[in-house]
Amino acid sequence: MILLEKALEIIREATNEIILETEIVEVDKSNGRVLAEDIVSDMDFPSFDKSAMDGYAIKRSDIEKLLEVIEFIPAGKKPEKNISKGQCSKIMTGAMLPEGADMVVKIEDTELIGDKVKIKNLKSKGNILFKGENLKEGDIVLNKACKINPVHTGILASTGVNNPTVFKKPILSVISTGSELVSPEEKPFPPQIRNSNSTQIQSLAYEYGAEVSFMTQVEDDENKILQSVKAALLKSDIVVLTGGASFGDLDFSQKVFESLNAKIKFT
Amino acid sequence: MILLEKALEIIREATNEIILETEIVEVDKSNGRVLAEDIVSDMDFPSFDKSAMDGYAIKRSDIEKLLEVIEFIPAGKKPEKNISKGQCSKIMTGAMLPEGADMVVKIEDTELIGDKVKIKNLKSKGNILFKGENLKEGDIVLNKACKINPVHTGILASTGVNNPTVFKKPILSVISTGSELVSPEEKPFPPQIRNSNSTQIQSLAYEYGAEVSFMTQVEDDENKILQSVKAALLKSDIVVLTGGASFGDLDFSQKVFESLNAKIKFT
Numbered sequence: 001m002i003l004l005e006k007a008l009e010i011i012r013e014a015t016n017e018i019i020l021e022t023e024i025v026e027v028d029k030s031n032g033r034v035l036a037e038d039i040v041s042d043m044d045f046p047s048f049d050k051s052a053m054d055g056y057a058i059k060r061s062d063i064e065k066l067l068e069v070i071e072f073i074p075a076g077k078k079p080e081k082n083i084s085k086g087q088c089s090k091i092m093t094g095a096m097l098p099e100g101a102d103m104v105v106k107i108e109d110t111e112l113i114g115d116k117v118k119i120k121n122l123k124s125k126g127n128i129l130f131k132g133e134n135l136k137e138g139d140i141v142l143n144k145a146c147k148i149n150p151v152h153t154g155i156l157a158s159t160g161v162n163n164p165t166v167f168k169k170p171i172l173s174v175i176s177t178g179s180e181l182v183s184p185e186e187k188p189f190p191p192q193i194r195n196s197n198s199t200q201i202q203s204l205a206y207e208y209g210a211e212v213s214f215m216t217q218v219e220d221d222e223n224k225i226l227q228s229v230k231a232a233l234l235k236s237d238i239v240v241l242t243g244g245a246s247f248g249d250l251d252f253s254q255k256v257f258e259s260l261n262a263k264i265k266f267t
Numbered sequence: 268m269i270l271l272e273k274a275l276e277i278i279r280e281a282t283n284e285i286i287l288e289t290e291i292v293e294v295d296k297s298n299g300r301v302l303a304e305d306i307v308s309d310m311d312f313p314s315f316d317k318s319a320m321d322g323y324a325i326k327r328s329d330i331e332k333l334l335e336v337i338e339f340i341p342a343g344k345k346p347e348k349n350i351s352k353g354q355c356s357k358i359m360t361g362a363m364l365p366e367g368a369d370m371v372v373k374i375e376d377t378e379l380i381g382d383k384v385k386i387k388n389l390k391s392k393g394n395i396l397f398k399g400e401n402l403k404e405g406d407i408v409l410n411k412a413c414k415i416n417p418v419h420t421g422i423l424a425s426t427g428v429n430n431p432t433v434f435k436k437p438i439l440s441v442i443s444t445g446s447e448l449v450s451p452e453e454k455p456f457p458p459q460i461r462n463s464n465s466t467q468i469q470s471l472a473y474e475y476g477a478e479v480s481f482m483t484q485v486e487d488d489e490n491k492i493l494q495s496v497k498a499a500l501l502k503s504d505i506v507v508l509t510g511g512a513s514f515g516d517l518d519f520s521q522k523v524f525e526s527l528n529a530k531i532k533f534t
Contacts, residue, residue: 027451027466028466028469028470030470031470031473031474042454043454043455046460047455047457047460048457048458050458054513054514054515054516072516074446074487074516074517075445075446075447075458075487075517076445076446076447076448076458076459076486076487077446077458078457078458090516092515092516092517093513093515094445094447094458094460095447095458096457096458107515149470149474150467150470150471150474151467153466153467153469153470154463154464154466154467154470155463156451156463156466157451157461157462157463157465157466157467158451158460158461158463159461160451160452160454160461162451162452178342178343178361179341179342179343179344180342180343180344180361180362181343184294184423184424184425184427184429185427185429186427187309187310187427188310188314190314190315190345190363191315191317191342191343191344191345191361191362191363192343193313193314193361193425194424194425194426194427195424196421196422196423196424196425197421198424199294199295199420199421199423199424200417200418200420200421200424201417202295202420203295203297203298203416203417203420203421204417206298207298207416207417219343220341220342220343246321246360247321248321248359248360248374249321249339249341249357249359250341250342250359
C-alpha cells in the first residue's frame with residue numbers, strides 16, 4: 001500500500017514528459033478544460049478612466065462651490081463636454097470620466113439646491129477607476145496549464161478570448177476483470193456480482209476531465225486480459241484495470257503488465 | 268447587502284414548493300443530476316456468503332488438523348463440493364463459500380505439507396462476508412433529492428438501477444443590462460466594456476446543474492429590459508439579470524420587477 005499523495009507524486013513525475021495534443025474550444029464550453037497557452041490581455045483594465053459610483057464628476061478644487069450641471073453621462077456614452085471651473089456632470093457607475101474632472105462625488109454626498117449641486121461631504125473620496133489600474137495590455141491574466149473554472153471563463157470573455165486553446169482530454173479505457181462480474185443491466189445469480197466499478201470510474205473520469213473511449217469486462221484469464229490491455233493501449237492515454245491486482249492464483253493484472261515490459265511504479 | 272447564507276436560506280424557502288418535472292437518464296450520464304426517487308436495493312449485499320481473502324475454506328473445528336484440499340473455488344464459480352470433516356477448499360477473494368465451511372484461513376496463515384494444508388495461525392479470523400451483512404434487499408441505498416456523484420453512480424450500477432429518474436435540470440436565462448456592453452467577440456472602444464458576466468454565469472449554471480436556454484444583452488432602457496424579462500420568464504425557471512441593480516438614474520432592474528408584481532425578497 002502507498003499513500004495517495006505519494007502515488008500522485010509518482011504518477012506526476014512519470015507523466016511529466018507527456019505532451020497532449022491541443023484543440024480550440026468555445027469559451028462557454030471551456031469550463032474544466034486545461035489551458036494550453038498563456039492568456040494575455042488585449043487591453044488595459046479599465047480601458048478608460050471611469051466612475052466607480054453614481055454621482056457628479058467635478059474638479060476637486062471646486063469642491064466647496066455650487067456647481068452647474070452641464071451633462072448627464074450614463075455608462076456606455078462618451079462624454080461630450082469638458083468640465084470647466086464651476087461645472088460638473090452627473091455620471092453613472094462605470095461611465096467614462098469627462099475631460100477636466102478629477103473626482104467623482106457620490107450622489108449621497110451631494111444636495112441639489114435649485115438646479116445647482118452642493119457637495120455636503122468635503123472629505124469625499126475620488127471614486128475614479130483609472131485606465132490600466134487593474135491590468136495593463138499585454139499582462140498575462142491566466143497561465144498555461146490553468147484548469148479553467150467559471151471565474152476564468154469570465155476572464156477569458158473579458159479579454160476577448162472566445163476560442164482558447166486547451167489540451168485535448170486524455171482518453172481513458174476501463175477494463176474490469178473478474179469471472180464473477182455481470183454487467184449492471186443483468187441480475188446477478190450467486191456467486192456473480194454486478195460490475196459497478198466501471199460505471200463509477202467512468203463518472204470520475206468525466207468529472208476530472210477525461211474522455212472514456214473503451215470499457216470492457218474480462219474474465220480471469222491471463223491471455224484475455226492481455227489482449228484487452230493491448231487493445232486499450234492502442235486507443236487510449238490511460239488504461240485502468242480493476243480487479244486481479246492481488247496475489248491470488250487468478251490475479252493476473254501484474255503478470256500482464258510484466259509481459260508488456262511495463263514498469264510497475266508502485267503496488 | 269445580505270449574507271450569502273441568509274440569501275440562500277431565503278431562496279430555499281421561497282422555492283420549496285416548486286416541483287420540477289422528472290426524466291429518466293442513463294446511469295453513466297447521471298453524475299451531477301438530482302434523484303427524483305428513493306433507490307432501493309434489489310438484493311442483499313453481499314448476495315451470498317463469500318470469502319474476504321485468498322485462502323482455504325474450512326470447518327473451524329478442524330483448525331488443528333491436516334486438511335485435504337477437495338476443490339479450487341475462484342470468484343464467480345459455484346462451489347461443487349461440500350466441506351466435510353478433514354477437508355478444505357482453496358478459495359479466492361470474493362468467491363462463494365462452500366457448504367460446510369464456517370471460516371476462511373488466509374493463505375499467509377497456512378502451509379502446504381505434501382498435498383495437505385496445515386493452519387499455522389490458530390487465531391485466524393473468520394474472513395467471511397455474510398449474505399446481507401452490508402445491506403438487505405429493500406433497503407434504501409440513496410435518498411430522493413440526493414445529488415448524484417461518481418460514488419453514487421457506482422451504487423446505482425451495483426443495485427441494477429441503469430436508468431434512474433432524476434429531476435429535469437432547471438432552465439436558466441441570463442439577461443445582461445448595460446448600454447456600455449459589447450459582446451465578448453467585439454473589441455470595446457471606450458467607454459464600452461465587454462460583457463463577460465454572461466459567460467461566467469453560464470459556466471456556473473452548467474457547473475451547478477442548470478441548463479441555459481436564453482442569453483441576451485439589453486441597453487439601459489426600462490421597457491426593453493421588461494420585454495426581455497417577460498420573454499425569459501416564459502422559457503425558463505430562473506432568470507438572472509446582471510447590471511441595473513443599484514439606485515442610479517438608469518438602474519431599472521428593480522422597477523422592472525415591481526412592474527411585474529414580483530416580490531423582492533432581498534436586495
